[in-house]
Amino acid sequence: MTTASLPAPAPRRAPGFFEALAPGGRRMLFLLAMVAVCLLFAFPVLWLGLTSLRPGYAVFYVHRGTDFTLENFHEVLGQQVVLKAMWNSFAISTLATILSLGVTVTSGYMLSRFKGPIPNTWFSLIYVFRCVPYVSWVLPLYFVTRALGIFDTYWGLLLPHVAVHVCFFSWIMKGFFDGIDPSMEYAAMIDGCSRWGAFWRVAMPAAIPGLTALAILCWLYTWNEFLFALILTAHETPILTVVMAQFVHELGMEWHLMSATAVLSLGPALLVTVFGQKYVIRGLKV
Amino acid sequence: MSSPTATRRPFLGLDEKKRFMLALIAPAVFALVFFQIVPIFTGANASFRDWALHDPKRTWVGLKNYLYVLRDPEFLFVVLPNTFGFMAASVGCSLGLGLALALLLNRKFRGRWLVQTVILLPLMVAPVIAAIMIRWMFNDQFGIVNVVLDLFGLAPVAWLTQRWTAFLAILITDVWLWTPWFTLLLLAGLQSLPPEPFEAAQIDAATPWRVFRHITLPMLRPVMVVCIVIRSIDAFRTFDIVWTISGGGPARATEVFSIYAYVEAFQFLNFGRGSAAAVIGAFIIVFFAMGLYRILNRWVEVSK
Missing domain, CATH: 1.10.3720.10 (MetI-like)
Structure with missing residues (x-):
């Protein structure tokens, strides 16, 4: 180690056994821990990427050999069902984001700005229904959407998704509006603005950063969602996550194609991680 | 908040503030009721029935x-x-x-x-x-x-x-x-x-x-x-x-x-x-x- 030349961190206490043994060793240890953390969290994704670049004959020995190819991506993108599933996932995620945010922004505003029996009832309802396991209502939703004639269509997946988001997002939206000082809205109302005007022209613009964060997360949640897509869609509306899971069960051996599909579907997640980081971190804070 | 427009006629006996509150949550309530609460009750109903392929009548079987x-x-x-x-x-x-x-x-x-x-x-x-x-x-x-x-x-x-x-x-x-x-x-x-x-x-x-x-x-x-x-x-x-x-x-x-x-x-x-x-x-x-x-x-x- 060349740590001898590094300045030791200013000692606040008498140097312990460890510092006496290796000056600067704590920093080294810290650095090593950080590298290990990065490796642990990035490795599965890197491994998947590597697998997706291997030709079919070499995929079982990913760690050996240096044949790399883009043929897997080409083959996957040639499959009609994958293309269709990508488009469907994209459309559903986008529509669900717009609808969910539209529905929950007013609900969160109401929870944040008012007190009394109505907000209290609504809040407890949201809390209870947030706890109900998805499987308890997605099984009967299968029959409800069939009865409504929207099973295996966009609407049949979209509306349940909005219902999924109602509870959680109202809660987060309430947090966003709690962080915005309501005095501006009172001022606007004294100046003759209606309640709707105060909400729309004063509170909404202030909530835009929070809304952006939530929009990104909502889009990704829907893009990544599996259970609802599995039960509420069939051949007419294939969804990407379901198509991938079927790859595992039906063509269990074609790991190179599966990885390529998975890498393609990771695209948006990677983009968001790199470019939308600050928004996402804001949105995740409960 | 005080109600600035007391002159509007009441709707269902609710004042203007309550109507505003209900209007704000109405879309969310709609989504929650139709796509979560109704399915939960449908499921609860199904759980008391013999809802299987071999029984198209869906006989009530209690517990x-x-x-x-x-x-x-x-x-x-x-x-x-x-x-x-x-x-x-x-x-x-x-x-x-x-x-x-x-x-x-x-x-x-x-x-x-x-x-x-x-x-x-x-x-x-x-x-x-x-x-x-x-x-x-x-x-x-x-x-x-x-x-x-x-x-x-x-x-x-x-x-x-x-x-x-x-x-x-x-x-x-x-x-x-x-x-x-x-x-x-x-x-x-x-x-x-x-x-x-x-x-x-x-x-x-x-x-x-x-x-x-x-x-x-x-x-x-x-x-x-x-x-x-x-x-x-x-x-x-x-x-x-x-x-x-x-x-x-x-x-x-x-x-x-x-x-x-x-x-x-x-x-x-x-x-x-x-x-x-x-x-x-x-x-x-x-x-x-x-x-x-x-x-x-x-x-x-x-x-x-």
Whole structure:
């Protein structure tokens, strides 16, 4: 180690056994821990990427050999069902984001700005229904959407998704509006603005950063969602996550194609991680 | 807020403010009622009927389905222990690791943004994809995990064909997926703590461990409580990673509650029985969540 030349961190206490043994060793240890953390969290994704670049004959020995190819991506993108599933996932995620945010922004505003029996009832309802396991209502939703004639269509997946988001997002939206000082809205109302005007022209613009964060997360949640897509869609509306899971069960051996599909579907997640980081971190804070 | 327009005529006996409140939540209520509450009641109705392929009349059978599920040894001795064991192990591990990471990241150092970007990654990855990656890495013949074991001279393990190793793979996936979430929330909590107690501790020359134990931990408790409650509820209903990694197998040994209900309804095509299981699970988790919230809340108040 060349740590001898590094300045030791200013000692606040008498140097312990460890510092006496290796000056600067704590920093080294810290650095090593950080590298290990990065490796642990990035490795599965890197491994998947590597697998997706291997030709079919070499995929079982990913760690050996240096044949790399883009043929897997080409083959996957040639499959009609994958293309269709990508488009469907994209459309559903986008529509669900717009609808969910539209529905929950007013609900969160109401929870944040008012007190009394109505907000209290609504809040407890949201809390209870947030706890109900998805499987308890997605099984009967299968029959409800069939009865409504929207099973295996966009609407049949979209509306349940909005219902999924109602509870959680109202809660987060309430947090966003709690962080915005309501005095501006009172001022606007004294100046003759209606309640709707105060909400729309004063509170909404202030909530835009929070809304952006939530929009990104909502889009990704829907893009990544599996259970609802599995039960509420069939051949007419294939969804990407379901198509991938079927790859595992039906063509269990074609790991190179599966990885390529998975890498393609990771695209948006990677983009968001790199470019939308600050928004996402804001949105995740409960 | 005082009502500025008292001149409008009342609607259903509600004043202007109440009407505004109801209008704000109306769309959300609509979505919640039609696509969550109505299905829940449909499911509850189905759970009292013989709603299966062989009985198109859907005969009312009372509590038969409930009794079946509550007497099913698979449900009692495999599914419930799996579900709660998974919940405890997953929340415990991710909380511990998340807290450790948050403490490490709660300082300024070069390359911090890189670490933060990397740990954000699992939060963006679809659970299905994470499960696929783990399944591939833990493949018994070609998986990298067995290759590494081989390097160290250890015998390969058939990870996904034995109950506990398959369970371990599922648990690792879940911890990988959710540790970053704990880290981010706890890091935000750490950064919002007031500096005065830490300065006082420094003047008193307290050891780092005692600072952590007596200052950081108690002040972080409110954040931790929220994290634990939310994550426990979500861990209870885990479906996608279990389904993709083991499918509940081998021989239904890693089934958790959501898988059980799904398998009963859509593979054994006994919809009444699946619904009964789903209703039982819903009751368990709602009461569990309320109890957990109360216990942890009391714990926070005592620590103040």
